[in-house]
Amino acid sequence: MAQPLIVTRGISKVYRMESYTVTALREVSVEIAAGEFVAVMGPSGSGKSTFMNLLGCLDSPSSGDYCLAGEKVSELSGDALAAIRNRRIGFVFQNFNLLPRTSALENVELPLLYGGIAPAQRRVRALGKLQQVGLVERAGHHPAQLSGGQQQRVAIARALVNDPALILADEPTGALDTRTSFELMDLLQQLNRGGLTVVLVTHEHDVAAFASRIVSFRDGHVVGDARIRPDDARARLQAFEAEEAAA
Secondary structure (H helix, E strand, O other), rough: OOOOEEEEEEEEEEEEEOOOEEEEEEEEEEEEOOOOOOEEEEEOOHHHHHHHHHHHHOOOOOOOEEOOEEEEEEOHHHHHHHHEEEEHHHEEEEEOOOOOOOOOOHHHHHHHHHOOOHHHHHHHHHHHHHOOOOOOOHHHOHHHHHOOOHHHHHHHHHHHHHOOOOEEEOOOOOOHHHHHHHHHHHHHHHHHOOOOOOEEEOOOOHHOOOOOOEEEEEEEEEEEEEEEEEEEEHHHHHHHHHHHHHH
């Protein structure tokens, strides 16, 4: 087993409103090894999105410890967390979060721009990631000129451009049709097989089945943690295409 990339020890998250408090996570302890593909599941309000936000250093726990790649990040300042997000974590969202008036290439370059990388180097690295996701020929197109699946590939290229240790995907297939969802999950599986750690939040069991481990949340607690034999997304796509052709 590879060394843990993610270690949480008794992390809790409490949101304090004016007249009441909401406990979103309750003493969650999880380890995720480098190179794993983990699906996080649970009903609305279960704590899975809060857990993802903490893993992504978008928020800090109210108590407990979180270590990422051996570094204790649960008590870092906002600026330090932003630096870790930009250097070690790539994010993929359901609604793509692309800038509409910016080309695919320029969208992928954005994290490098924030990191102060020179323009020529930004372009080379961004084109390389678009090539990796099979979309380099659409580098000059704006999001409105791309299909939903192509926009999500641009978002994945942007997530990869800083060569992160971890990809966090929040309902990445939620806005996609069946065929495109299989294509996207095939891409994530390929990236994972190349050594990238992938953690995705989903409420769809069919999507979670492409991971090798499922962590289930309910009422802020981890209520299940099971290793599974993942479905092969490419095989599922081929079977789907065969069914369509026969129809």
